Amino acid sequence: MNNGLKGQSHHVADIKMFPTFVRSLPDGSENGEFLALDLGGTNFRVLLVRLQGHEIDIQSKTYLIPQRIMLGTGTQLFDHIADCIGKFVSEHDLLNHSLPLGFTFSFPCQQEGLAKARLSKWTKGFRCEGVVGEDICELLQEALKRRTNCKVEIVAVVNDAVGTLMSAAHVDRNCEIGLILGTGCNACYMEYLDNVGTWKHDDEKDHHPRQVIINTEWGAFGDNGCLEFTRTEYDRELDTFSINPGKQVMEKMISGMYMGEIVRLVLERLANEGLLFRSVDHESALFERGRFYTKYVSEIESDTDEFFRHTKQVLDELQVENYTTEDCKIVKYVCTLISARAAFLAAAGLATLINRLNKQDMTIAVDGSLYRFHPRFHNLMCLKIKELVKPGLKFKLSLSHDGSGKGAALTAAVSLRLRSLKPLPTDSSQHSLTTQETVSVRA
Structure with a gap:
C-alpha cells in the first residue's frame, strides 16, 4: 500500500492506491x-x-x-x-x-x-x-x-467501492472503509493527503479537507509473486485458463467470479482419483470449466442437517448421478475450506486498513453478492479480523444499501457542498483534521 501511495514507487506497485x-x-x-x-x-x-x-x-x-x-x-x-x-x-x-x-x-x-x-x-x-x-x-x-x-x-x-462507502457514511459517521465482495473484490478508504505522494494538485489553500478517498485496487495484490506461498495447484490452473493470467491474484482467491471454479477443480481432481462420485460420467457438467457457479457454494453451505437438500439439488443440476451421503459431506467440506480461505484473505486486507486508520470504533461498509448471500462469510471475516487488528480497536461490518445509486448521488451532493465552502485556514495544525472535525470547526 505504501508503495502505491508513493510517487517514486507507484509505477512498480501491485496495489495502485488511486486517489478518487x-x-x-x-x-x-x-x-x-x-x-x-x-x-x-x-x-x-x-x-x-x-x-x-x-x-x-x-x-x-x-x-x-x-x-x-x-x-x-x-x-x-x-x-x-x-x-x-x-x-x-x-x-x-x-x-x-x-x-x-x-x-x-x-x-x-x-x-x-x-x-x-x-x-x-x-x-x-x-x-x-x-x-x-x-x-x-x-x-x-x-x-x-x-x-x-x-x-x-x-x-x-x-466506482462501486466508493459508492458503497459514501452510502453507508451518510448514516454512520464511523464509516471510513468501503469493501466490495461480489463478482470482484476491492476496497477503498479515507486517507490523509500528506500520505499520498501521487497527489499532484496544488490545493494548499483550497476549501477541501486535507484528505481523499483512495481506491486501493487490492485485487492485484500478489501479482508480484508474494502470495505464492499460499496458492495451490487449483489456483494456478484457474489462473492459466483465465482471460488475464498472472493478474488479479488475490481477487482470484476471494471473489465470486472465481470461487465456484476453484471448488469445481478440486471436485474434478477428487473424482478423477476415485475418491468422490465413484461412477461419475465425465460428460457431466462437473467437468466443464465455469459450470460450478459460486451461488452453488452459498447454497451448499446453507445445508444444516444430514439430508443435504441443497447439495443434492446442485449435484442433480450438474448431472452427477449415484452420489452417496459421504460424497455430499465431502462436497460441502471442500466448499467450506475454499470460502473460509476467501473470507480470511479479505479479512487480512481489512485488518490492514483498520490498523492503518487506527480509530477506536470503525465501521466497514460492505456490498456484493458474495457477502450478501453466503451464509458464513460475515462471521468468518469477523473472527479473523479480531485476531489481526491491534488490541483495543473495535469494528463492525455493515451491509451497505444501494451504493451504486444513492452513493453516487451523495458524492455529487458532497462535491457541491465543498464547492460552496470558504477556504480552510492554511495553518498546518488544520491539515490532519477528519471530515467530522472540519465540520465542527466550521460550525
Whole structure:
C-alpha cells in the first residue's frame, strides 16, 4: 500500500492506491435534488435522489441497453443513455430544474478528476468504438446537450467501492472503509493527503479537507509473486485458463467470479482419483470449466442437517448421478475450506486498513453478492479480523444499501457542498483534521 501511495514507487506497485478525488464523506447537511446514473452492465439505472439531512427519498427506473448499441459506437451508447435520462427527467417534471448528477461507472478507468475519467478498456460484453481512452463524463455531457433540453451537470464519477462507502457514511459517521465482495473484490478508504505522494494538485489553500478517498485496487495484490506461498495447484490452473493470467491474484482467491471454479477443480481432481462420485460420467457438467457457479457454494453451505437438500439439488443440476451421503459431506467440506480461505484473505486486507486508520470504533461498509448471500462469510471475516487488528480497536461490518445509486448521488451532493465552502485556514495544525472535525470547526 505504501508503495502505491508513493510517487517514486507507484509505477512498480501491485496495489495502485488511486486517489478518487472524493475529498469528504457526507456530514448530514446535504440537501436538494440529485440524479444518479448507475452503468455497469446490460441494464443501467437512472435515479432521482432527494436529500434533506439524513432523510432520503429515492425514485428510480431501469433501462435496457440493446445488443446492437453495446456493439455499436460510443456516440450511439451515450445518445441512448442521454435519451433515457431526458425521458426520466421529463416524467418527473424536472425539465426546469438544475440537476447535479453522480455517475457510477463500473468499468476500468483512469480517473483524472472528480468528474473526469478515461475508459481503460471495455469489459462485460461491451465493444463500443471511440470510447477507450476518452473521458466518459465529457462524452455523456455532450450527449445530454445534443439529445435533451434538461439542465444536468455531471459533477462526480465513482466506482462501486466508493459508492458503497459514501452510502453507508451518510448514516454512520464511523464509516471510513468501503469493501466490495461480489463478482470482484476491492476496497477503498479515507486517507490523509500528506500520505499520498501521487497527489499532484496544488490545493494548499483550497476549501477541501486535507484528505481523499483512495481506491486501493487490492485485487492485484500478489501479482508480484508474494502470495505464492499460499496458492495451490487449483489456483494456478484457474489462473492459466483465465482471460488475464498472472493478474488479479488475490481477487482470484476471494471473489465470486472465481470461487465456484476453484471448488469445481478440486471436485474434478477428487473424482478423477476415485475418491468422490465413484461412477461419475465425465460428460457431466462437473467437468466443464465455469459450470460450478459460486451461488452453488452459498447454497451448499446453507445445508444444516444430514439430508443435504441443497447439495443434492446442485449435484442433480450438474448431472452427477449415484452420489452417496459421504460424497455430499465431502462436497460441502471442500466448499467450506475454499470460502473460509476467501473470507480470511479479505479479512487480512481489512485488518490492514483498520490498523492503518487506527480509530477506536470503525465501521466497514460492505456490498456484493458474495457477502450478501453466503451464509458464513460475515462471521468468518469477523473472527479473523479480531485476531489481526491491534488490541483495543473495535469494528463492525455493515451491509451497505444501494451504493451504486444513492452513493453516487451523495458524492455529487458532497462535491457541491465543498464547492460552496470558504477556504480552510492554511495553518498546518488544520491539515490532519477528519471530515467530522472540519465540520465542527466550521460550525
